Each structure stands twice: as structure tokens, then as C-alpha cells.
Amino acid sequence: MQNNQTDYLLHLADTTLILSQRNSEWCGHGPILEQDIAITNISLDLLGQSRNFYQYAAQLITDSKKESGAKTPPLEGLGEVTEDSLAYLRTEREFKNLLLVELQNGDWGQTILRQFFFSQFQYLLFQQLQQSNDAQLAAIAAKAIKETTYHLRWSSEWVVRLGDGTDESHQHMLHAIDELWRYTGELFEAAEYETAMGIDLAAVKQIWTEKVTAVFDEATLPVPENSFMQPGGKKGVHTEQLGYILTELQYMQRTYPNSNW
Amino acid sequence: MMHKTIDKKMLFSYLEEIKDPEVPVLSIIDLGIVRDIVLHDDEVEVFITPTYSGCPAMDMIATEIRIELATLGFKKVNITQTISPAWTTDWMSEEGKRKLKAYGIAAPDKRFVIPADGVECPLCNSTDTKLMSAFSSTACKSLYVCNDCKEPFDYFKCH
Numbered sequence: 001m002q003n004n005q006t007d008y009l010l011h012l013a014d015t016t017l018i019l020s021q022r023n024s025e026w027c028g029h030g031p032i033l034e035q036d037i038a039i040t041n042i043s044l045d046l047l048g049q050s051r052n053f054y055q056y057a058a059q060l061i062t063d064s065k066k067e068s069g070a071k072t073p074p075l076e077g078l079g080e081v082t083e084d085s086l087a088y089l090r091t092e093r094e095f096k097n098l099l100l101v102e103l104q105n106g107d108w109g110q111t112i113l114r115q116f117f118f119s120q121f122q123y124l125l126f127q128q129l130q131q132s133n134d135a136q137l138a139a140i141a142a143k144a145i146k147e148t149t150y151h152l153r154w155s156s157e158w159v160v161r162l163g164d165g166t167d168e169s170h171q172h173m174l175h176a177i178d179e180l181w182r183y184t185g186e187l188f189e190a191a192e193y194e195t196a197m198g199i200d201l202a203a204v205k206q207i208w209t210e211k212v213t214a215v216f217d218e219a220t221l222p223v224p225e226n227s228f229m230q231p232g233g234k235k236g237v238h239t240e241q242l243g244y245i246l247t248e249l250q251y252m253q254r255t256y257p258n259s260n261w
Numbered sequence: 262m263m264h265k266t267i268d269k270k271m272l273f274s275y276l277e278e279i280k281d282p283e284v285p286v287l288s289i290i291d292l293g294i295v296r297d298i299v300l301h302d303d304e305v306e307v308f309i310t311p312t313y314s315g316c317p318a319m320d321m322i323a324t325e326i327r328i329e330l331a332t333l334g335f336k337k338v339n340i341t342q343t344i345s346p347a348w349t350t351d352w353m354s355e356e357g358k359r360k361l362k363a364y365g366i367a368a369p370d371k372r373f374v375i376p377a378d379g380v381e382c383p384l385c386n387s388t389d390t391k392l393m394s395a396f397s398s399t400a401c402k403s404l405y406v407c408n409d410c411k412e413p414f415d416y417f418k419c420h
Contacts, residue, residue: 034394034404041396048315052344139345144314146347146420147400154395 004196013053014097020046045147054083088253099233110176116155163219185229286364293352367416382407
């Protein structure tokens, strides 16, 4: 149970951290100043959520190390387990983030569409987690869903604006769907730790599909049918992209171990 | 030992001196960031809550609380961050809302989340205003522009 709980927390933490890192790449490059600020604000919210999940996971891992007499630490070789060691010193195969969030940003339309797919999913998931028997997990979700509400509203408005915009913007959105859709299947494919935690992803999938279909209809965009879905991230099997992200994200701690400021 | 004579109520008023680094017109008490203070002899525990999960000001606020309480003579200051119940703009004091407006930021209005228009301009009081961007200079604000005085202004989002 303990391992399923920490694995699930790490999955939530890694997913929000990697999407935060990806969105932050837009800093100084957004299409206009207001939207540059919007995407980086979302990035900051996700980083804060990620810290809450990592801190909680670190506390559980540390507690279980004490109980087991530190003979078999859940994550060997890390020394003291903190939010920082979990983010900066785990390898690619240990990261459990969704594949969707590690993909390259592509153009603005693709970044927007990914945010919309993710925020719609996160909103429904956090609605469920708010009711969790795990009081700390419920508290983090209740805090974070307020932020997710804004992300969802902002990203869905942009999907409509671009999908039902010009021929050019419509084409870009069709391309973005083509790039991203195959990674949405994983959102609802329960990993062992999700099943153990009692997460009902089938319920999330049903509402997610309805909501996405409604926004796509308004945006005059087609919902793909029967397409191939690529899973893997939840189990630590990633695309080529994650390695590059971690190289950049973990560079300082890897090069100057224990550096602080 | 100055602190012997200090009670919880007085501590809240001492902490009024600490301002939010991003909205320096508001104290951490006005914002409702300080949830509780527990006193044991020369030890004190302060419970604080972030406005947003990613609020970058929390570390600085915690440091300032430590300094303020150390100068009052407390030997040990514990600061505990709580996230439940989640912070809401409902906890912002009326005095805080008045100070926000005087500072040029429209105060959160419970009637709406991010209204497309109708937010009162803090500069000329016109309600002929429009939303420019749901995200602004910090995560807790939205950007508006006034159609009457033509000035842009921030609105503190309901949360």
C-alpha cells in the first residue's frame, strides 16, 4: 500500500513538474506579452502543485525508511529523501509522468491543445481526489483545482479561438490533434498503483470525452476515432524527449552535487 | 523578557507589519495568510497558508515572520505551512480590499470569477471596463482595461 501510494504521488508530481518545465520554455517567446504571461503563470501553478506532491511523497518515504530500520529504502542511493532529491536525482526510467506532457511544445496551437487535454483531465481527476480518504492528497487536490479551473477555461477558449479562427489556425490545430491524440489514451489506462489507490479513470474518461467533444464541436474540429494509443509514461517507459528535459532540469544538481542557494 | 506579556491577539497585530512582497500594500493578516498562532512559553508556532500552490512569496514571508518574532524575544519559532482548508479570497479583510483599491488593484468580487466586463475601475470607478487577459503580473490577478479613463489595471481574482 505504501509503495502504491508513493508511486501514485510521484506520478502526479512528475506529471505536473514536466508540464511546468515544458510550458516555461515559452517564457519570453509567447505570441504576445499577455499570453506569454498566461502560459508561464500556469507553469508556476503546476510547479507549486508538483512541490506539494513531492513533499508529501518525500515525507512518506522518509517515514517508511525509519519504520523499516532503513535496511531497504524505497529509493536506494538517494541519501536523504526530499522534494529536491526526488525531482533532481531520479533517472528517466523512474519518472512516471504522462507521455503527453513530455512532448515537445510544437507551435502555440499544439501547446494550447496539450494544456486543454491535460487541464480537462486534471480538473476531473482532482474533483475525485478531493474526496480521497487520504486527507493530505485530498487537501492538495482541493487547493490545486482552483488553479486548474482557470487553466481549463483559458485553454478551452484558445482551442475554440484557433480551431474556429482562420484557415491557417484551423490547419495548425488539425496538425496538433494529429500529433497529440495518440497520447491521450494513456490518461485513462490505469497503472497498478492507480487501481490500488481506487482511482476511477473510466468515470473520468467518459466526462473528459464529452467535454472535449463539446469544445471541439464549437471549435469546428473533428474528434479522431479508433486511433492507435501509445502508453508507457506511467510505467517509466518514455519517449526520447524526456531525457533531454531531465538533462536540462537536473544539470545543476548533477554537475554540482548538493549545491544550494 | 518582552514576550511574557504578549498574547495571541497582540501577535496578530505585530504580524500586521509584514507585507505581501508582491502586493506590498497588504499585510499577511489582511490577506488571511496567517491561519493561527500557538504560544508555549518562549516558543511560538505560526500556521500559514499559501494563496496559490506555487506562490513564490511564501519562503520570504516565513523568513520575515521569524525575524519579527525573534526580535520580540521568542527563542524558538516554528512555521507550519497548511493547505487545508484551501485559501480563499473570502478571507481577505474589508480593510485589505479598501487598501487594494487605493493601491490601484480592483478587489475580488464574489459575484463573479473572471467577469468579461463590469469590474469597477479602481482609478475612476467606472464599470465600463473589459478583460484583457485572465492572467496578469502575478498568478492571483487578471488584467483589465477601463474604457472611460483608458487605464489598464489589475483585478485580484476570486479564488
